[in-house]
Amino acid sequence: MRFPIINSIYRKEIREVLRDKRMLYLVILMPFFLYPVLFTLMGKVGANSRDKINTETIDVVINSEAEGSELAGILTEDSTLNITYATLESNERDSLSGKKLYVKLPTAAELERLNADSNAVVAVAIYGDDGEDIVGNRRRRITEKMEAYGKRVTYERLRVRGLGPDFVKPVNVFQQDTASERSVAGRLLGTMIPVMLLLFIFIGCIYIAIDTTAGEKERRTLQTIYTTPVSTNEIIAGKFLAVATVGLVSAFANLSSLLLSMRLQVSMMSDGNGPSPFSLSLGGADILWIILLVILATIFLAALSMGVVLLANSYKEAQGYVTPLMMIVLIPAIIAGMPGMELTMSTAMIPMFNLCLAMSDIFSGTYSISLIGVTALFALFYGLFGLWIAGRTFGNESVVTGEKVDFKNLFSGR
Amino acid sequence: MSYTIEARGLQKKFGDFTAVHDVSFGLESGEIFGLLGPNGAGKTTTLRMLSGLLKPTSGEAFVSETSVQQEPTKALAHLGFLTGDMDLYRRLKPEELLTFFGELYQTPKAELKARVSYLMKAFDINDFADRHCEKLSTGQKQRVGIARTLVHDPQVVVLDEPTTGLDIMASEFVLQFIQKVAKQDGKTVLFSTHNLTEVERLCDRIGIVDRGRLVYLGTVADLLAQTGHQSLAESFFHLVGGSTKVEI
Numbered sequence: 001m002r003f004p005i006i007n008s009i010y011r012k013e014i015r016e017v018l019r020d021k022r023m024l025y026l027v028i029l030m031p032f033f034l035y036p037v038l039f040t041l042m043g044k045v046g047a048n049s050r051d052k053i054n055t056e057t058i059d060v061v062i063n064s065e066a067e068g069s070e071l072a073g074i075l076t077e078d079s080t081l082n083i084t085y086a087t088l089e090s091n092e093r094d095s096l097s098g099k100k101l102y103v104k105l106p107t108a109a110e111l112e113r114l115n116a117d118s119n120a121v122v123a124v125a126i127y128g129d130d131g132e133d134i135v136g137n138r139r140r141r142i143t144e145k146m147e148a149y150g151k152r153v154t155y156e157r158l159r160v161r162g163l164g165p166d167f168v169k170p171v172n173v174f175q176q177d178t179a180s181e182r183s184v185a186g187r188l189l190g191t192m193i194p195v196m197l198l199l200f201i202f203i204g205c206i207y208i209a210i211d212t213t214a215g216e217k218e219r220r221t222l223q224t225i226y227t228t229p230v231s232t233n234e235i236i237a238g239k240f241l242a243v244a245t246v247g248l249v250s251a252f253a254n255l256s257s258l259l260l261s262m263r264l265q266v267s268m269m270s271d272g273n274g275p276s277p278f279s280l281s282l283g284g285a286d287i288l289w290i291i292l293l294v295i296l297a298t299i300f301l302a303a304l305s306m307g308v309v310l311l312a313n314s315y316k317e318a319q320g321y322v323t324p325l326m327m328i329v330l331i332p333a334i335i336a337g338m339p340g341m342e343l344t345m346s347t348a349m350i351p352m353f354n355l356c357l358a359m360s361d362i363f364s365g366t367y368s369i370s371l372i373g374v375t376a377l378f379a380l381f382y383g384l385f386g387l388w389i390a391g392r393t394f395g396n397e398s399v400v401t402g403e404k405v406d407f408k409n410l411f412s413g414r
Numbered sequence: 415m416s417y418t419i420e421a422r423g424l425q426k427k428f429g430d431f432t433a434v435h436d437v438s439f440g441l442e443s444g445e446i447f448g449l450l451g452p453n454g455a456g457k458t459t460t461l462r463m464l465s466g467l468l469k470p471t472s473g474e475a476f477v478s479e480t481s482v483q484q485e486p487t488k489a490l491a492h493l494g495f496l497t498g499d500m501d502l503y504r505r506l507k508p509e510e511l512l513t514f515f516g517e518l519y520q521t522p523k524a525e526l527k528a529r530v531s532y533l534m535k536a537f538d539i540n541d542f543a544d545r546h547c548e549k550l551s552t553g554q555k556q557r558v559g560i561a562r563t564l565v566h567d568p569q570v571v572v573l574d575e576p577t578t579g580l581d582i583m584a585s586e587f588v589l590q591f592i593q594k595v596a597k598q599d600g601k602t603v604l605f606s607t608h609n610l611t612e613v614e615r616l617c618d619r620i621g622i623v624d625r626g627r628l629v630y631l632g633t634v635a636d637l638l639a640q641t642g643h644q645s646l647a648e649s650f651f652h653l654v655g656g657s658t659k660v661e662i
Contacts, residue, residue, distance in 0.1 A: 008517040008518060012514045016503060016504075019505040019546070219501040220497070221500065221502065221503055224495075224562075225518070227465045227466060227467060227490060227493065228490060228515065228519060229486065229487040229488070229519060230518050231487065401462060
């Protein structure tokens with residue numbers, strides 16, 4: 001293979017990509033606009049919903065008998081509760097709808113008995129349409145006030161008997177997460193980043209692969225290049241490098257924009273407690289392993305994309321292959337993120353699945369070099385196998401002449 | 415006798431179907447050769463075998479006495495190939511496209527620059543040099559396509575139906591180009607066509623292919639004498655078993 005020839009083909013493909021506005025938008029510009037806008041919007045909508053939930057005015061109907069009682073007074077103090085008094089019959093309670101709640105409180109006399117008699121119990125009933133209160137927020141706002149009152153009564157009863165609050169809570173459970181901050185962050189990011197990386201590499205690869213293979217077949221420009229003194233391997237190498245470059249750029253652009261947007265979002269919403277998923281710090285060796293795995297994933301996905309879409313005779317037909325291919329790539333990656341999945345000698349052999357598990361282990365800092373090495377070897381094998389398949393497909397006479405590909409003779413060559 | 419391009423017993427089978435049967439001919443420098451035949455006769459398949467796009471089932475093709483099948487890189491360096499339906503790289507400008515193909519032929523940098531400059535001037539490409547190929551008219555695309563075929567100064571030019579789909583002006587440009595490269599520059603031109611007027615005007619010799627077989631090889635004058643007809647069309651139909659008469 002002659003490097004200057006490969007370089008010429010590579011530069012030509014990259015030049016065409018850089019002039020393709022759709023491709024540029026999809027691969028580079030979209031991520032830098034999409035994610036910040038998406039996350040800002042999500043943040044704003046989330047914050048607005050949260051504020052709305054906590055401050056929305058609720059219509060509360062309290063039974064008339066409880067008017068003037070201490071509990072009714074507690075609810076009346078809350079300015080977000082619009083209190084009215086009425087005693088509803090059972091059929092009226094059952095037909096409550098909208099944002100209205102009916103709270104049946106004990107009367108003032110019952111509450112007096114509660115405070116005087118340490119064995120006395122009173123009931124509070126809340127009625128409302130749960131379909132209108134999906135997150136249960138409205139009931140919660142009432143319940144919290146009632147429970148706080150009940151706690152005060154309990155502590156007072158204990159105080160009268162010379163007992164402290166621990167009397168009713170003899171066992172205190174103490175919990176501590178001994179996982180390092182990196183491990184926590186790694187678990188959070190380690191399941192998400194590999195899937196995202198593979199998806200972005202694939203998206204970057206697939207569209208340029210379609211344009212440089214099926215697109216060229218359709219336009220018959222592939223035939224032109226085959227009449228020059230250039231070998232099939234040189235053509236594949238040049239095109240493959242271009243596809244892989246775009247895949248890597250796409251992954252880098254998407255991931256950096258995504259992480260940056262998420263980081264900004266988290267820092268805006270964070271209360272400062274607990275480890276942040278972005279407090280992840282990776283060592284030099286970890287970064288090198290991840291770069292190696294990303295490169296191997298790119299080799300495989302670029303080769304797979306080229307080999308498959310080359311079977312299509314037109315750009316449109318090739319687009320029909322995108323969704324099934326994406327499923328092949330993403331399903332193992334998603335399964336790898338499920339609980340209980342571990343990188344072992346067996347799972348290190350499964351394409352895509354192995355890369356996700358390996359990257360996840362590296363992020364959480366709990367990886368075995370030998371298993372990562374085995375993963376890398378298998379990933380390299382699959383990448384080279386994919387390239388070999390792409391090479392055989394490229395060498396097929398039907399592909400060269402732009403005719404319909406005969407699957408029986410797919411690997412027959414020219 | 416040394417041929418610049420030669421078909422030696424070319425045969426091509428697609429499954430059970432034999433598209434080309436034992437086709438042999440050789441062309442010399444400065445010769446214009448027309449390959450005629452009805453649709454599906456095997457013209458394109460023959461040209462594709464000669465240009466290395468298809469591998470013959472048996473037989474061999476030679477360009478500048480080098481086997482296309484055995485040493486494709488060496489043989490194809492002397493060949494320029496163009497078909498009527500070949501498009502150009504849409505997002506390249508004509509100069510970039512010519513330079514790209516020159517690089518594929520490993521033309522030295524300075525020589526390539528001079529060659530591209532010469533072709534752009536010779537084919538009046540400078541007038542639309544700043545436009546991407548997708549923005550060019552059919553005639554302009556044809557000029558760039560032909561310049562691309564010549565960028566490495568090949569000894570042999572193979573054109574598969576080069577005037578198909580072109581208007582009169584663009585067709586005339588192609589015909590003049592064929593005349594010039596053969597008679598002034600001494601290159602061998604092999605082209606396939608359905609247009610018998612083009613053949614009578616340009617070709618030193620012709621080959622007629624019918625159902626994959628080369629049924630005639632020689633000059634137009636010899637063909638007329640051999641068949642006893644007055645026109646090439648009548649002689650052509652005489653050979654391929656058709657008729658010039660149409661009953662309505």
